[in-house]
Each structure stands twice: as C-alpha cells, then as structure tokens.
Amino acid sequence: MAAPAKAVQAGFEPVPWQINEAPHRWDVTPPDIYAEDRWQPVFAEMRRQAPINKINNSGFGSYWNVTTHKAIQHVEALPDIFSSSFEYGGISLAPMNEPDMEGSDRVILPMFIAMDRPKHTEERRVVAPAFTPAEMERMTGDIRRRTGELLDSLPLGTDFDWVDSVSIELTTQMLAILFDFPWEDRRKLTLWSDYAGNIELFRTPEGRQARLEKIYEMGAYFQRLWDERKQKGEAPDLISRMIHSPMKDMDANEFMGNLILLIVGGNDTTRNTMSGYAYGLNQYPQEREKLEQNSALIPNAVSEIIRWQTPLAHMRRTALCDYDLFGAPIQKGDRVALWYLSANRDESVFERADDIIVDRENARRHLSFGYGIHRCVGARLAELQIRILLEEMAARRLRINLQQEPERVPACFVHGYKKMIVNLSRY
Numbered sequence: 001m002a003a004p005a006k007a008v009q010a011g012f013e014p015v016p017w018q019i020n021e022a023p024h025r026w027d028v029t030p031p032d033i034y035a036e037d038r039w040q041p042v043f044a045e046m047r048r049q050a051p052i053n054k055i056n057n058s059g060f061g062s063y064w065n066v067t068t069h070k071a072i073q074h075v076e077a078l079p080d081i082f083s084s085s086f087e088y089g090g091i092s093l094a095p096m097n098e099p100d101m102e103g104s105d106r107v108i109l110p111m112f113i114a115m116d117r118p119k120h121t122e123e124r125r126v127v128a129p130a131f132t133p134a135e136m137e138r139m140t141g142d143i144r145r146r147t148g149e150l151l152d153s154l155p156l157g158t159d160f161d162w163v164d165s166v167s168i169e170l171t172t173q174m175l176a177i178l179f180d181f182p183w184e185d186r187r188k189l190t191l192w193s194d195y196a197g198n199i200e201l202f203r204t205p206e207g208r209q210a211r212l213e214k215i216y217e218m219g220a221y222f223q224r225l226w227d228e229r230k231q232k233g234e235a236p237d238l239i240s241r242m243i244h245s246p247m248k249d250m251d252a253n254e255f256m257g258n259l260i261l262l263i264v265g266g267n268d269t270t271r272n273t274m275s276g277y278a279y280g281l282n283q284y285p286q287e288r289e290k291l292e293q294n295s296a297l298i299p300n301a302v303s304e305i306i307r308w309q310t311p312l313a314h315m316r317r318t319a320l321c322d323y324d325l326f327g328a329p330i331q332k333g334d335r336v337a338l339w340y341l342s343a344n345r346d347e348s349v350f351e352r353a354d355d356i357i358v359d360r361e362n363a364r365r366h367l368s369f370g371y372g373i374h375r376c377v378g379a380r381l382a383e384l385q386i387r388i389l390l391e392e393m394a395a396r397r398l399r400i401n402l403q404q405e406p407e408r409v410p411a412c413f414v415h416g417y418k419k420m421i422v423n424l425s426r427y
Helices: 040-049 069-076 119-131 133-153 162-179 187-196 199-203 205-230 238-243 252-283 285-293 295-309 379-395
Strands: 017-021 052-058 061-066 314-319 323-325 328-330 335-339 398-402 417-419 421-426
Touching: 052 328, 061 069, 069 323, 069 335, 119 133, 119 238, 119 379, 133 162, 133 379, 162 187, 162 238, 162 252, 162 379, 162 417, 187 205, 187 252, 199 205, 205 238, 205 252, 238 252, 252 285, 252 295, 252 379, 252 398, 252 417, 285 295, 285 379, 295 379, 379 398
Parallel strands: 017 052, 061 335
Antiparallel strands: 052 061, 314 335, 323 328, 398 421
C-alpha cells in the first residue's frame, strides 16, 4: 500500500488508502455480490483497512471506492470539485458516455440529478414544488385510502409475492398520480424504470440496445402526453410543471433523461424499502415485536429501514481537479463511487450497524437520499408512503411472514428485490 499523502484539509486526519488491480475482492461492481447478499463483509473490510481505495480495470473501468459516512458527506459537500454532470459520465459507474462507446450506444440522456450548478438548481426548482410539506399533506388522504384498499385485498394465510402485489403496485400507483399517467397503463412505468435503472445492461452491446429501445418507447409515450397537455392550462402533475417552466424548451434526450430520473427515483427508493421492511423485520423478530407493541415508533422505524435497506447502493462523481481526499490522491478525471450502502453500515456512526433497531436514536443520519445539493427531491414523499404502509399494517394488526429467501436484484446500483414470497397473519 502506498503511504498516505499529507491531508490538505485542516482538522482532517489522513486515512489508509490503496490502489488495487481487478480482479480484487474490493471490486464491488460484480452483480453476484448483491444477488447473493454477501456485500456486507466486503465493505466492512474496506472501512477497517482502507476506507478510500482505487480499483483499476474493473468491468466498469477504474474508480475509487469511498466507503465511510464522513468521507461521502465530504465529497457530496463539494459539488464544484466532484461533478455529477452527464458531460463527465453522470451519476453511476456505468460508462454511459465513455469515448470507446460508439453509435447509438453513445446516446446521452441529461437529467437534472446529473447536472452541475446552475442548471441543476434551475431544473430541480421546477419539480421541487410537487414535494413540499403542503403537497404531502394534500396527498396523505389518497395515499392512505389506496394503501388500505390494497392491504384489504390481500389474502390471509396464503402465499403471494410481496414485491409485485404491494411494493410495485403502491409505488406505481403513486407515480401514475404524480404524472397524471393513464391508470390502465401504469405498469409500463415499472417496466421502464427497471430497464432505465439497470446499469448492468451497459456491460454488453445487446443490453445497451435493449435498454435504449425501452427508453425510446417511454419517450414516445410521454411525448404524446406532453403534446396533449401543452394545449391545457397549468396543473400540478409533473409533466404540466415542466411545460409551464423553462424546461419547456428541453430537447428530446433531456426530456427522456428527466423522465428516467423521476420514474426511477420515484420507484426504486420506495419500492425497495417497502420490500426491505417485509424482509428486514422477519430477520429481527424482537424489533418487529417492539414495533407491533408501540406504533409511535413507526416514523423512526421508517428512517431505520431506509438506512438498513439503502435502496440505491452508490452514486458516482467525477473529479474536476486533483484533490487530496483525506490523504487519497484523487486526480482530475478520476471516477469516485460513493457507496451509500457502506456509509449506512459505518460502525463509527451507527452502533450495531448491521442490525435493524426500530428506536435507533440517529436513524435519520442515513445517507440513502444522498447529501448536499443532490439530496433526493422526493425524500418526503418516499417517507410518507412507507410510513402510511406501516401505519395501515399496524391498524389491521397484520404481520408479514417470509416463506423463502427473496430473489434479489443482481446489480451494484439499484439495491433491491425482484421477488419475495410471503403470507400474512394477524398478531
């Protein structure tokens, strides 16, 4: 291991760092690590031995692992040094616009999360009013009604897939309302989200082409909705908000990029946390009982489950200049992977970090929604939907009983579940 350089930040001590050649056990991009749910000890080892380390020549190219809570917050707090912009590759380790990608594979889909200031600020400001506290209050009754109706339709004592019947259905309904999307076609939103958020498809030309076809299908559908609503007045749905704002002049690729952001962001965080709730409380029956006996713990439990699940494993940044990151010599152009999955299990911040503790005092310190200017714009809505699900489950005294190990998403970006067989009982 190379000796750490002197840290340039006043008051910050250098941390161990090292550079490794792939294949290496600290290359955490292979999808099987997540499909087999064996990522925890790998990140724990990195946090102990070299919290910041570089992997050269992985399947997604070379990148720096940043694995601790403090270091990730530090990078996120410096958006003018560590860029999110699509111009430098965007927000995931998938090489979306690398020079060796030619032809249709080089199609770039800008979205405001993958932009730097000032354009990021301008476009985020357009959609932010859809997620204010006043909007959350306005939507609460409808979310509660739909959640209750869905739960009342589920069988007791009969096996079913929680992911499909509950997690996907509730989040897809919410997305359809946010976009004022045709109700009968709402499952298209799930399909498009699964393709758009699956960075594993970038590993092959065939996968990239299949993803692009679905994105164009999505773009054509939403273009029809856009054209229809251009003739109408202002409305609270997200498409109308974009039409009646400076975003009205977006080109087709930027339009599709922002749709991807809103669909994937609105789908994956909530959907996979709802599934993480079902799975996680089965792993910690004492915590489940604590929650069943005291529903006042639900709001805190929501934050704890979001922390424990961490539905988005990483975000990527690109260094715009050489930078000493706690001793690690980040060079201009280097890709930096911020592993939220690891930060949320950082033992220096969260005691018994691998466990769910529904009354954990600092559960809200999780980084699942990011940090700084790119913190998830829909975080309040995600928390609201999950909280109402837990409250409506408690009102019916429903308990989820896992029947077999779930099928997990094989990916290093979206951290979630494809299938989870459960049944319900009363407590």
